[in-house]
Amino acid sequence: MELEGFTLDEILWGKVKLYQPLDGPRIGMDSVLLQGFARVRDGERILELGSGTGGVLLMLRLRLPRSPMVGLEIDGDLVRAARLNASLNGAEGISFVEGDIRRARDLLEPQGFDAVLSNPPYQDPSSSRPALSERRAAARQGKFCSLEDVVEAASFALKNRGKFFVVMKAQRAVELMCLLSRRRLEPKRLLFVHPRPGAEAALVLVEAVKLGGKGVKVEDPLFVEDEGGSYTPRLLSFYGR
Numbered sequence: 001m002e003l004e005g006f007t008l009d010e011i012l013w014g015k016v017k018l019y020q021p022l023d024g025p026r027i028g029m030d031s032v033l034l035q036g037f038a039r040v041r042d043g044e045r046i047l048e049l050g051s052g053t054g055g056v057l058l059m060l061r062l063r064l065p066r067s068p069m070v071g072l073e074i075d076g077d078l079v080r081a082a083r084l085n086a087s088l089n090g091a092e093g094i095s096f097v098e099g100d101i102r103r104a105r106d107l108l109e110p111q112g113f114d115a116v117l118s119n120p121p122y123q124d125p126s127s128s129r130p131a132l133s134e135r136r137a138a139a140r141q142g143k144f145c146s147l148e149d150v151v152e153a154a155s156f157a158l159k160n161r162g163k164f165f166v167v168m169k170a171q172r173a174v175e176l177m178c179l180l181s182r183r184r185l186e187p188k189r190l191l192f193v194h195p196r197p198g199a200e201a202a203l204v205l206v207e208a209v210k211l212g213g214k215g216v217k218v219e220d221p222l223f224v225e226d227e228g229g230s231y232t233p234r235l236l237s238f239y240g241r
Contacts, residue, residue, distance in 0.1 A: 016062070036238035038060065043066045071094070111158065111159045155184060162209070163208070166206050190218045191219045192221050
């Protein structure tokens with residue numbers, strides 16, 4: 001079966017097959033890092049906010065075969081592709097819900113999840129250039145939800161002591177920390193991602209705990225490339241190499 005406007009790709013060296021839109025959100029390094037950063041026990045209930053075509057949850061399924069998983073996504077075409085992707089990969093126990101993150105209280109069970117993941121739009125729509133398409137505007141510029149909307153939905157959906165895993169561009173790290181604390185999600189673990197040694201951080205991955213205590217661990221920085229331009233072993237470990 002083929003989907004018009006989508007390509008069929010392989011990620012994690014063929015471990016996951018995925019229909020992805022030509023003009024819209026596609027699995028990139030940030031999504032691979034997010035799923036690898038998430039410390040979740042098999043059997044725990046997992047939610048992804050803004051699940052796209054399901055790539056993050058399908059990658060997680062490789063190491064969490066017993067965890068019930070739910071993806072919330074506003075774009076109906078992406079939801080249909082995600083359901084097809086789950087079937088294509090033989091992944092049971094994953095459901096995809098079409099809905100608006102801003103209406104999470106109407107769509108999700110309160111305190112129903114042990115872990116929530118999200119790769120929200122990096123750009124502030126008020127300071128961004130127009131995207132080339134509506135789908136890209138939704139994925140990159142927060143056309144349908146803000147970073148605050150995502151954090152609020154995560155706090156609503158998480159059980160007490162549940163974990164929220166999120167990736168964001170490093171420039172918005174302080175904004176993200178403030179939003180998390182405001183919603184009773186205490187940052188507990190940070191990982192800054194740098195293109196190479198000596199370069200400024202491009203991304204930050206955060207683990208926050210609902211009603212968690214004070215204190216945060218900043219992990220050693222992750223470098224994408226070494227000084228010779230080769231991918232670092234640590235980066236490749238997120239890809240299963």
